[in-house]
Amino acid sequence: MLKIKCPICGNRDETEFSCGGEAHIARPLVDNKLTDKAFSEYLFMRDNPKGIFLERWCHTSGCRRWFNLARDTISHEIIEVYPIGQMPKTAKGKKSYQANWRRRSKAEAASKPAKRIVK
Amino acid sequence: MANKDLDRGSRALTQKSKRYSIFSLARNAASYHQNWQQAWRHAEPKSAYDAVIIGGGGHGLATAYYLANIHGMTKIAVIEKGWLGGGNTGRNTTIIRSNYMWDESAGIYEHALKLWEGLSQDLNFNVMFSQRGVLTITHSEHELKGMSRRVHAIRLNGIDSDILTPAEIKKRVPTINISPDIRYPVMGGFVQKRGGTARHDAVAWGYARAADDLGVDIIQNCEVIGLRRNGSQITGIETSKGFVKTPKVGCVVAGHSSVVADMANIRLPIASRPLQALVSEPIKPILDTVIMSNAVHMYISQSDKGEIVLGAGVDKYNSYAQTGSWPVPEHMAAAAVDLFPFLSRLRMLRQWGGIVDTCPDASPIISKTDINGLYFNCGWGTGGFKSTPGSGHIFADLIAHDRPNSIALPYGLKRFETGYLIDEHGAAGVAH
Numbered sequence: 001m002l003k004i005k006c007p008i009c010g011n012r013d014e015t016e017f018s019c020g021g022e023a024h025i026a027r028p029l030v031d032n033k034l035t036d037k038a039f040s041e042y043l044f045m046r047d048n049p050k051g052i053f054l055e056r057w058c059h060t061s062g063c064r065r066w067f068n069l070a071r072d073t074i075s076h077e078i079i080e081v082y083p084i085g086q087m088p089k090t091a092k093g094k095k096s097y098q099a100n101w102r103r104r105s106k107a108e109a110a111s112k113p114a115k116r117i118v119k
Numbered sequence: 120m121a122n123k124d125l126d127r128g129s130r131a132l133t134q135k136s137k138r139y140s141i142f143s144l145a146r147n148a149a150s151y152h153q154n155w156q157q158a159w160r161h162a163e164p165k166s167a168y169d170a171v172i173i174g175g176g177g178h179g180l181a182t183a184y185y186l187a188n189i190h191g192m193t194k195i196a197v198i199e200k201g202w203l204g205g206g207n208t209g210r211n212t213t214i215i216r217s218n219y220m221w222d223e224s225a226g227i228y229e230h231a232l233k234l235w236e237g238l239s240q241d242l243n244f245n246v247m248f249s250q251r252g253v254l255t256i257t258h259s260e261h262e263l264k265g266m267s268r269r270v271h272a273i274r275l276n277g278i279d280s281d282i283l284t285p286a287e288i289k290k291r292v293p294t295i296n297i298s299p300d301i302r303y304p305v306m307g308g309f310v311q312k313r314g315g316t317a318r319h320d321a322v323a324w325g326y327a328r329a330a331d332d333l334g335v336d337i338i339q340n341c342e343v344i345g346l347r348r349n350g351s352q353i354t355g356i357e358t359s360k361g362f363v364k365t366p367k368v369g370c371v372v373a374g375h376s377s378v379v380a381d382m383a384n385i386r387l388p389i390a391s392r393p394l395q396a397l398v399s400e401p402i403k404p405i406l407d408t409v410i411m412s413n414a415v416h417m418y419i420s421q422s423d424k425g426e427i428v429l430g431a432g433v434d435k436y437n438s439y440a441q442t443g444s445w446p447v448p449e450h451m452a453a454a455a456v457d458l459f460p461f462l463s464r465l466r467m468l469r470q471w472g473g474i475v476d477t478c479p480d481a482s483p484i485i486s487k488t489d490i491n492g493l494y495f496n497c498g499w500g501t502g503g504f505k506s507t508p509g510s511g512h513i514f515a516d517l518i519a520h521d522r523p524n525s526i527a528l529p530y531g532l533k534r535f536e537t538g539y540l541i542d543e544h545g546a547a548g549v550a551h
């Protein structure tokens with residue numbers, strides 16, 4: 001059983017939460033024309049690391065707020081809890097953010113305004 | 120639908136001295152079973168192969184066997200980081216059925232079921248395939264309606280499937296509680312009589328022994344740590360026992376698919392999740408069929424040793440730790456006791472988890488990749504044991520001919536670009 005520290009309610013059992021999977025997936029903007037292959041990276045392809053994983057959780061049976069978690073998928077150790085819309089602060093969390101292939105994907109580049117995409 | 124001209128290959132181990140039979144049993148009994156030949160050689164990696172299969176689970180071993188038997192590719196190896204069948208193959212609850220809803224699924228799972236029927240003879244190894252029937256029960260009016268829609272779709276594909284009333288279920292399974300007052304009352308169900316169970320280890324061992332006999336090197340305790348390529352052509356694999364040259368690599372590593380795909384910069388839609396099971400102390404025969412419930416997400420059967428085997432749904436977060444978290448078996452045990460009150464006094468002997476490769480549409484990926492000679496067979500998630508022979512059979516065909524056959528075609532990675540998903544999550548609600 002995981003003990004998860006909800007940023008609003010504090011330590012609670014894992015049964016009170018739902019896991020929303022990979023965090024920091026940005027939706028491509030409509031102005032940016034993407035191939036179906038590149039769009040499928042956003043829609044279906046997922047980071048699935050053996051090690052530190054950044055994921056979204058929701059305190060479903062509590063305050064119902066979403067937040068981010070950096071968690072080790074081998075030991076289940078929770079490295080840090082940080083708010084939605086923010087970046088991880090620990091060294092391990094930052095490293096996992098950078099290591100994710102999505103940072104270099106066309107879909108993520110297209111989540112920023114069109115003029116900034118380097119062709 | 121399933122192909123008509125199913126090529127099972129020629130019967131394995133035709134050499135008399137090696138065959139298992141009543142005569143070899145008698146012969147070996149006379150020498151106190153001291154002289155049985157080893158089932159397969161302990162191979163070390165050679166410097167080059169025509170093809171390498173990564174992953175010595177049932178699917179990988181079956182792939183190697185059919186590559187050698189049907190396609191004549193005998194200079195091949197299976198590379199396994201642990202021991203044969205130590206992954207999900209040896210951890211699963213062994214439910215076998217082909218009553219899936221979509222045509223594509225009917226094609227693949229029925230193909231597998233046809234191979235199961237006769238597999239022990241094909242391999243000269245008793246895989247203990249037992250067609251004891253798989254009974255799926257429903258617990259609400261809506262589920263009942265959804266079920267009849269599904270049953271008719273299944274029947275249209277020529278797959279056996281019969282609807283049962285609660286009274287008929289009670290007749291087949293006297294220990295079940297059909298009282299309308301329980302938390303999940305039994306409203307009806309359907310049965311596939313050709314479904315059943317098999318002995319998981321025997322499947323891995325049977326394929327390994329038959330593949331080895333055809334010259335396939337089966338290499339255990341050897342981890343693949345890198346994939347080497349030249350431009351868009353695969354050229355070999357890096358392993359913990361050194362580099363192995365090969366123009367074809369088939370990856371069949373289940374929960375580790377994303378890890379291996381990362382070695383070649385290939386993206387997969389897979390999430391690795393623990394799936395757990397429990398077995399009780401052995402008791403006298405009391406359950407002679409498999410019962411599963413989608414709504415409760417519980418399935419139950421009795422092994423030939425007498426243990427009650429229980430399984431549930433996947434854990435809710437990604438993990439590579441082969442354990443799982445406690446709330447899942449607790450929920451499963453509660454539901455099981457509700458449906459089968461006799462279970463409440465049973466002691467559970469063991470609990471374990473396997474890391475399953477769940478896919479967004481609950482259907483597998485059997486696919487070429489952007490890299491020539493690199494193939495993936497994964498995404499079987501919580502329900503791939505039943506398809507072991509079929510999966511190996513069509514994956515071998517894909518690797519040998521470098522093109523998917525009609526059964527494999529819908530299962531390419533392309534479907535995540537075209538949107539042509541095979542949504543068995545929605546159709547079946549459960550993936551076992």
Ligand SMILES: Cc1cc2nc3c(=O)[nH]c(=O)nc-3n(C[C@H](O)[C@H](O)[C@H](O)COP(=O)(O)OP(=O)(O)OC[C@H]3O[C@@H](n4cnc5c(N)ncnc54)[C@H](O)[C@@H]3O)c2cc1C
Binds near residue numbers: 201501506
């Ligand atoms: C608890 C549980 C219950 C289940 N119940 C059912 C059921 O009732 N019915 C059903 O049909 N299915 C069921 N399944 C699913 C089924 O077990 C799997 O889909 C199926 O066994 C997968 O077989 P496989 O050969 O692809 O994978 P595995 O047997 O997992 O084999 C993959 C192998 O790859 C190896 N490997 C991984 N990485 C590397 C590497 N880098 N180098 C070398 N080797 C590597 C692993 O060690 C492993 O042995 C269940 C699974 C679990 C965990």
Ligand SMILES: [Zn+2]
Binds near residue numbers: 006009010063064065
């Ligand atoms: Zn909260």
